[in-house]
Amino acid sequence: MSALTRKLRGFIDPDVDRRLLASEGEFIIDEVIKHWVTLVPPMCALALSLGCYVAMVNAGAAWWLLMVLGLALDVWAVIRMFRIHMDRFVITNMRVFRVHGAINQHLATMPMTRILDISVEQPFLGRILGYGHFVFESAAQDQGLRVIRYVGHPEQRDLTIQRVIQVAGLRTNLAHPK
Incomplete structure (x- = not known):
């Protein structure tokens, strides 16, 4: 694929793979598109x-x-x-990030080590239709990745992030003290 084709493709596809630190072993665990209710x-x-x-x-x-x-x-x-199509939230083995924007793209990243707390908000309609909103609390004072809206299956995705944090050894297992 030529460089021009790759550049043009960037205007119609969020292409999250090119944002990975593949040389460091980073891989995608989950790529989240907005819930269908946004359409x-x-x-x-x-x-x-x-x-x-x-x-x-x-x-x-x-x-x-x-x-x-x-x-x-x-x-x-x-x-x-x-705009909905170009908005992606990605969970990798090292970090979470969001890419959004059609003409001007914005990338916000948060390493797993900085995630202190994740709140999942599900409005009444979200509980019925299966979507919710993530609110991240991090060690940073000013963070570019705080609220992710209209996430499908938010409980499962929260568990996915918690599993990645646990597997990476970023949190100690309080149930089994050594």
């Missing part, structure tokens, strides 16, 4: 825009207003879905 507003906007286009038939002289509204809804929905 509901853009899908509703697309349905509403379709309604605008259908209503243009009977709108008379104001047909253009409905067309502009439909196009605006389409543009908003496509941009929103693309």
Whole structure:
């Protein structure tokens, strides 16, 4: 793959693999995409825009207003879905990180050694549909990775992070003192 192709691919794919410290033995344990519930507003906007286009038939002289509204809804929905697609939360054997942003990309990283506490918040709808929000507390005063919203199966992913921390020996096992 040429360098130009790789650069262009970076605008349509978050490509988290290139952010790994492969030479240090880092590998992905879980790559988290946003829960499907985040796609509901853009899908509703697309349905509403379709309604605008259908209503243009009977709108008379104001047909253009409905067309502009439909196009605006389409543009908003496509941009929103693309932003959702480009937002990834990654759990590796060494750290957690989040890559997000379509035009300007932002990377926030937290080594497993700095994670002091993880809170999982599940609103009522999240408990029904299976999503929640992670809140990380770290040893750093100012952290770039604090809240990760709309994580599917948050309890399982919390256990995954806890397992990685335990396997890495970053926390002592209090149940079996030596």
